[in-house]
Amino acid sequence: MTNKGLRVKAKELKTDIALVKGLELSVGKIIDDTWEEPMGPTPMPHIATLRDWDMKLLNKYKPFYMPDCDLCCLCTYGKCDLTAGKRGACGLNIADQSSRIVLIACSIGAATHTGHARHVVDHLIEEYGRNYPLDVGGFNVDVEAPVTRLVTGIKPETLGDLDEVLTYCETQVTHLLSAAHTGQESNNLDFESKAFHAGRVDQVGMEVADIAQISVFNFPKADPEAPLIEMGLGTIDNAKPVICCIGHNVVPSVGIIDYMKANKLDSKLEVVGLCCTAIDNSRYFDRAKIVGPISWELRVIRSGLVDVLVLDEQCVRTDCALEAERINAPVIAASEKNCIGYKNRTNDPVDEIVNDLVSRKVPGVLILDPEKVGEVAVRVAQKVAPMRKKLSILPSEEEIIKLAKTCRHCNLCQRSCPQDLEIPAAITAAAEGNLKPLTDLYEECIGCGRCEEACPVKLQIHSFILKAGQKYMLEETNFCRAGRGAVQDIEIRSAGGPIVLGEIPGILAAVGCANYPHGGKDVYDICREFAQRRFIVMTSGCSAMSAGSYRNEEGQTLYEEFPGSFEAGGVLNVGSCVSNPHIAGAAIKVASIFAKRNLRGNYEEIADYIHNRIGAVGLAWGAYSQKAASIASGFWSLGVPVLVGPHGSKYRRMLMGRSDKPENWEVYDARTGDTVNVGPAPEHLFQTVETPQEAMVAIAKLCIRPNDTWKGRSIKLSHYIDLHKRHYGRMPKDIHQFVRTMADVPVTMKDEIKDILEAKGWKETVIPDPTMLPRMIRSKKE
Amino acid sequence: MSCEPWQCAEIAATKKAHPINKPEVAVAMIKRAAHPILVVGSNVTERSLEGKLLIEYIIDFAKASNVKVVATAHMVAEFLKRGYEPADFMSAMDIGNRLVDPTWQGINGEGHPDLAMFVALPYYMESLILSGLKHFAPNLKTMTLDNLFHPHASWSFPNAPAKTWTENLTVMTSKFKGGK
Numbered sequence: 006m007t008n009k010g011l012r013v014k015a016k017e018l019k020t021d022i023a024l025v026k027g028l029e030l031s032v033g034k035i036i037d038d039t040w041e042e043p044m045g046p047t048p049m050p051h052i053a054t055l056r057d058w059d060m061k062l063l064n065k066y067k068p069f070y071m072p073d074c075d076l077c078c079l080c081t082y083g084k085c086d087l088t089a090g091k092r093g094a095c096g097l098n099i100a101d102q103s104s105r106i107v108l109i110a111c112s113i114g115a116a117t118h119t120g121h122a123r124h125v126v127d128h129l130i131e132e133y134g135r136n137y138p139l140d141v142g143g144f145n146v147d148v149e150a151p152v153t154r155l156v157t158g159i160k161p162e163t164l165g166d167l168d169e170v171l172t173y174c175e176t177q178v179t180h181l182l183s184a185a186h187t188g189q190e191s192n193n194l195d196f197e198s199k200a201f202h203a204g205r206v207d208q209v210g211m212e213v214a215d216i217a218q219i220s221v222f223n224f225p226k227a228d229p230e231a232p233l234i235e236m237g238l239g240t241i242d243n244a245k246p247v248i249c250c251i252g253h254n255v256v257p258s259v260g261i262i263d264y265m266k267a268n269k270l271d272s273k274l275e276v277v278g279l280c281c282t283a284i285d286n287s288r289y290f291d292r293a294k295i296v297g298p299i300s301w302e303l304r305v306i307r308s309g310l311v312d313v314l315v316l317d318e319q320c321v322r323t324d325c326a327l328e329a330e331r332i333n334a335p336v337i338a339a340s341e342k343n344c345i346g347y348k349n350r351t352n353d354p355v356d357e358i359v360n361d362l363v364s365r366k367v368p369g370v371l372i373l374d375p376e377k378v379g380e381v382a383v384r385v386a387q388k389v390a391p392m393r394k395k396l397s398i399l400p401s402e403e404e405i406i407k408l409a410k411t412c413r414h415c416n417l418c419q420r421s422c423p424q425d426l427e428i429p430a431a432i433t434a435a436a437e438g439n440l441k442p443l444t445d446l447y448e449e450c451i452g453c454g455r456c457e458e459a460c461p462v463k464l465q466i467h468s469f470i471l472k473a474g475q476k477y478m479l480e481e482t483n484f485c486r487a488g489r490g491a492v493q494d495i496e497i498r499s500a501g502g503p504i505v506l507g508e509i510p511g512i513l514a515a516v517g518c519a520n521y522p523h524g525g526k527d528v529y530d531i532c533r534e535f536a537q538r539r540f541i542v543m544t545s546g547c548s549a550m551s552a553g554s555y556r557n558e559e560g561q562t563l564y565e566e567f568p569g570s571f572e573a574g575g576v577l578n579v580g581s582c583v584s585n586p587h588i589a590g591a592a593i594k595v596a597s598i599f600a601k602r603n604l605r606g607n608y609e610e611i612a613d614y615i616h617n618r619i620g621a622v623g624l625a626w627g628a629y630s631q632k633a634a635s636i637a638s639g640f641w642s643l644g645v646p647v648l649v650g651p652h653g654s655k656y657r658r659m660l661m662g663r664s665d666k667p668e669n670w671e672v673y674d675a676r677t678g679d680t681v682n683v684g685p686a687p688e689h690l691f692q693t694v695e696t697p698q699e700a701m702v703a704i705a706k707l708c709i710r711p712n713d714t715w716k717g718r719s720i721k722l723s724h725y726i727d728l729h730k731r732h733y734g735r736m737p738k739d740i741h742q743f744v745r746t747m748a749d750v751p752v753t754m755k756d757e758i759k760d761i762l763e764a765k766g767w768k769e770t771v772i773p774d775p776t777m778l779p780r781m782i783r784s785k786k787e
Numbered sequence: 788m789s790c791e792p793w794q795c796a797e798i799a800a801t802k803k804a805h806p807i808n809k810p811e812v813a814v815a816m817i818k819r820a821a822h823p824i825l826v827v828g829s830n831v832t833e834r835s836l837e838g839k840l841l842i843e844y845i846i847d848f849a850k851a852s853n854v855k856v857v858a859t860a861h862m863v864a865e866f867l868k869r870g871y872e873p874a875d876f877m878s879a880m881d882i883g884n885r886l887v888d889p890t891w892q893g894i895n896g897e898g899h900p901d902l903a904m905f906v907a908l909p910y911y912m913e914s915l916i917l918s919g920l921k922h923f924a925p926n927l928k929t930m931t932l933d934n935l936f937h938p939h940a941s942w943s944f945p946n947a948p949a950k951t952w953t954e955n956l957t958v959m960t961s962k963f964k965g966g967k
Contacts, residue, residue: 069884071919075800088802089922099922420795425910459795522909654880654912661884665891693880695829695860695909702861703878733876734864 114635204638488580507717616644
């Protein structure tokens with residue numbers, strides 16, 4: 006797509022029929038559109054354009070609210086107590102308020118990704134120009150931006166086109182946030198519909214960020230064999246100066262890596278990272294190392310390995326700078342969204358900044374020029390490293406034993422711990438010289454540090470745990486595959502049929518943060534289980550790291566054990582948070598490339614297709630953030646169910662189907678117009694599960710779709726039943742709801758299931774061409 | 788024994804749980820209920836009381852009281868391993884979602900529960916579900932059998948050490964026909 010603004014000004018214009026003075030004509034854009042695909046019904050949807058579709062989903066999957074707070078404190082009428090049906094001063098009740106908070110969370114998430122994309126795109130346009138072509142996979146990827154095409158109707162070809170797309174996103178986010186103002190939206194389902202819209206916008210914003218950085222920074226382009234990246238604290242070479250980048254925005258890190266390369270220093274220093282910046286660094290530079298997920302920020306800083314800390318944006322602990330001061334590590338704030346109170350030194354000479362940081366005249370600086378960040382970070386790291394000597398603030402074992410004796414046994418550490426870890430018992434044991442119970446907490450601790458905040462005698466409990474677990478910490482040497490980006494069109498052609506027919510039993514997308522209930526191994530176990538069952542497993546962000554942080558019996562990580570391609574039994578890391586649209590994009594491309602549906606501005610039809618045909622499930626086992634909420638919302642809106650781990654219940658609203666209400670599970674058969682009951686497939690759109698065992702059973706079940714062929718359904722049921730029997734110790738009680746004809750029943754289970762079906766009064770039904778959209782019915786009944 | 792929320796930030800506004808100071812009070816309320824249920828979460832096999840797993844106490848209580856047990860997560864397998872068949876099993880979110888629906892006819896269609904007891908879910912999950920029920924199931928009474936105070940329940944045992952918890956569960960079981 007190319008487009009230009011047109012502006013005509015004339016002081017005086019004489020024609021045969023008139024004399025015009027002071028003419029000024031402005032046309033917003035002239036669109037030179039060479040994309041042949043016809044425009045669908047909803048390009049650039051506004052906040053209520055897709056409301057009917059949202060309501061279809063919300064009627065099927067009704068919100069179940071669990072208010073995290075009984076009050077509303079958002080305006081000066083309040084605080085208003087909304088307990089049990091009371092309305093506040095503005096008229097909202099607790100259901101409305103809960104959904105309003107969901108909208109606010111999703112809007113924050115969408116704004117954050119869109120803001121991130123805006124920074125990346127503006128920076129790249131400034132450096133490389135608006136006409137820089139997009140390329141996310143060469144000839145292997147024709148549908149370069151499936152989400153953007155679907156939502157906006159735009160086929161972006163250059164960086165300049167992405168600018169246009171972002172303008173749309175920014176407008177939508179503004180409207181969405183405004184709807185949460187007091188005295189605006191007043192209905193909980195409408196708040197929910199708007200939250201879905203935030204999810205759609207969020208997906209577009211993320212896609213823009215990722216295709217821009219893939220194109221310009223030459224990240225792996227839809228590469229199933231993207232390099233394996235060293236991961237874990239144990240991979241850091243202590244002998245070198247270490248620069249640690251935390252956050253999500255790769256641009257400052259690119260400045261660091263470029264400076265190192267230009268000065269032939271790339272093998273002389275270590276560039277490591279946490280959270281998504283780490284993933285994206287490794288897509289740019291395969292010698293960059295990934296320390297681990299977001300929850301390890303205190304872990305890496307306090308261990309003293311870091312010589313310079315570079316903080317960009319999103320999910321950066323706001324006390325990182327204070328923690329860095331404790332280990333004498335200078336800090337560079339590199340994002341205008343996270344200035345940390347530092348003086349802006351962007352325009353100062355590099356030598357001056359370096360001297361100020363090395364001499365500790367200032368603990369940190371704000372630098373908003375990524376190239377300057379690069380030079381300063383590298384030069385400071387080289388000078389500071391020999392002075393710091395990897396100063397750690399972890400106490401010695403003797404100090405822990407001595408300090409533990411001062412514990413008052415008030416239990417506030419445990420009562421403040423999100424995991425309810427039995428810290429008091431571990432401290433008591435430590436006081437007696439036994440550090441083993443503290444070591445046992447290491448894997449489950451999410452590194453929040455709330456225990457220390459609560460302690461009345463100021464014990465550095467988190468540091469105690471780190472010291473006790475230091476041996477494990479330094480043995481962490483694993484591999485994460487660098488984010489590959491998009492799925493190739495040819496992979497979609499090959500896997501699309503088996504997915505839609507159900508013969509590949511499902512796609513599991515393990516995404517999101519690291520707020521795990523019992524450590525990251527659950528993510529690894531779940532991913533491995535489904536890869537072995539020949540599902541397609543896709544990963545991103547911190548979950549991608551956790552998936553690679555454990556090894557099988559042969560010592561292989563998940564990424565070494567399974568291929569990185571989009572095929573049955575493949576395990577694909579698509580990349581960072583902003584790479585999540587490649588997962589949604591794969592589903593969209595199945596509809597587009599395999600099923601030949603038009604996707605341009607055709608959201609409702611494609612979402613209906615995905616919801617009824619593509620057995621994909623998102624798993625955000627440790628989701629914690631507002632961004633995770635908006636990412637999930639983008640999947641809900643496409644009709645893709647999302648599971649969260651126990652901490653995800655704090656999102657305070659689930660979207661639950663009712664398997665005991667048959668009337669909720671009717672679709673149209675597009676061939677005949679008949680209404681067909683297809684059972685609870687998928688049963689929920691957003692659900693918290695308590696244990697990894699429950700997650701595994703739920704994932705297998707949530708991959709069932711109305712469109713499955715008998716062969717596909719039989720395969721899916723065999724996985725569901727097998728996992729259910731293994732973890733629940735018995736046959737599922739709802740098996741009759743998923744059997745349409747006897748051919749659906751796995752052959753080896755025929756007798757057992759036949760008896761169940763008879764007992765339930767089961768009747769055979771048809772396999773429809775399912776749709777929730779009346780307009781998709783090809784032949785209406787008279 | 789404290790009646791502060793176990794996790795410090797789980798604060799309720801104007802409607803807070805009544806503390807259960809004696810197990811006999813809980814027993815009286817259970818006996819008064821027409822359709823009581825007990826929702827049992829995944830920590831039931833994680834807690835050991837006086838050398839016996841919590842699940843064993845719960846089975847003893849359920850057998851004595853005939854209260855219908857709904858096992859969440861994969862706990863049904865743990866009950867079956869011990870020779871006890873729960874009345875139903877479903878996810879914690881599913882049971883919460885059904886309880887807020889006044890048209891739901893309860894376990895096996897035997898009537899909407901008028902008392903829902905909870906035990907052994909992760910504290911924060913249990914707290915959120917209880918909050919959902921407090922707000923959206925006005926006719927339902929809720930009670931927790933944990934040793935951690937839950938302000939969003941109708942009635943909750945206070946924070947207490949394991950020994951007191953063991954005693955409470957044992958006394959409750961003994962007060963029902965069939966209890967020892």
